[in-house]
Amino acid sequence: MPPLTIVIATTQPWPEIRMTLDSLFDQARACGAEIIVSDRTGQGLPSDVADRYPGLIWLKQRTGSVFALRGAALARATGDLVATTEDHCRVAPDWCANILRAHVDHPNAEVFGGPIDNGYPEMLKDWAHHFLVFGPAVPPIGARRREPIWSAANLTYRRSVLPSPISKQGIVEVFFIRELQAAGATLVADPSIVVSHYQSFPFLVCCWYHFHNGRTIAAARLPSLGPVGRLARLVGCGILPLYVAGIRFSQVWPKRPHRRRLVLGLPWLAAFCVAHSCGEFIGYLIGGGSSPEWLR
Secondary structure (H helix, E strand, O other), X not given: OOOEEEXXXXXXXXXXXXXXXXXXXXXXXXXXXXXXXXXXXXXXXXXXXXXXXXXXXXXXXXXOOHHHHHHHHHHHOOOOEEEEEEOOEEEOOOHHHHHHHHHHHOOOOOEEEOOEEEOOOOOHHHHHHHHHHHHHHOOOOXXXXXXXXXXXXXXXXXXXXXXXXXXXXXXXXXXXXXXXXXXXXXXXXXXXXXEXXXXXXXXXXXXXXXXXXXXXXXXXXXXXXXXXXXXXXXXXXXXXXXXXXXXXXXXXXXXXXXXXXXXXXXXXXXXXXXXXXXXXXXXXXXXXXXXXXXXX
């Protein structure tokens, strides 16, 4: 049994995932980790994958959201620890070693998160996108328990806390982590487990992405909402942009190196929050539709 399984979902053809695999493959082999790639296109890995990445497990899926793809790989994982990252990330050279070390240092912890840096630091638009998506995971982060870091770009579970069986719809991390916290699970934010996230879209495409993200989140909430709760969420979408922007501002402002970017990027952050809120409104109104499959 490997000490660690690394799960990556991809919705894009090769070479989208190459940067990610090249950054982690050698270190994963060095510590005996298992790598599982769950691929919706059937073309996410090269034809010479067995020579380039020997031992890698390639799960080919015909359809499904990134959550469903990850869920299929999580169900296949055999490691005591299961780490997730994304197909547009680069992990630090000591990522695997620090995951294993952190779990030795915190034997009672069930979930670990780490900082997620912005791989495209040149444009304020990309910083606004990064702040909205990752908020508390933007470095520097504190090494304190229960810090709300829940992004699949840099998350590690003890396999024992994963549901069995895992739903075909997969796991929406933000809600799953909250469920674990409510159940008393120990979460640790470790500053040494570092990932850089590379994602840059044109402005309107980025708004479209956040719309689909909002609609996906609303759809994930719907099963737990009665008619009154659904109506309250619909009405609340009117002030949701201010609420979301305020939360992200309060999370990022204490990180002094980012204050200037945060203030100058507010117009972009506001636009993305409006797009997200419109997505949530549509999600509460008519459901998630195909929005989960637009996410990467």
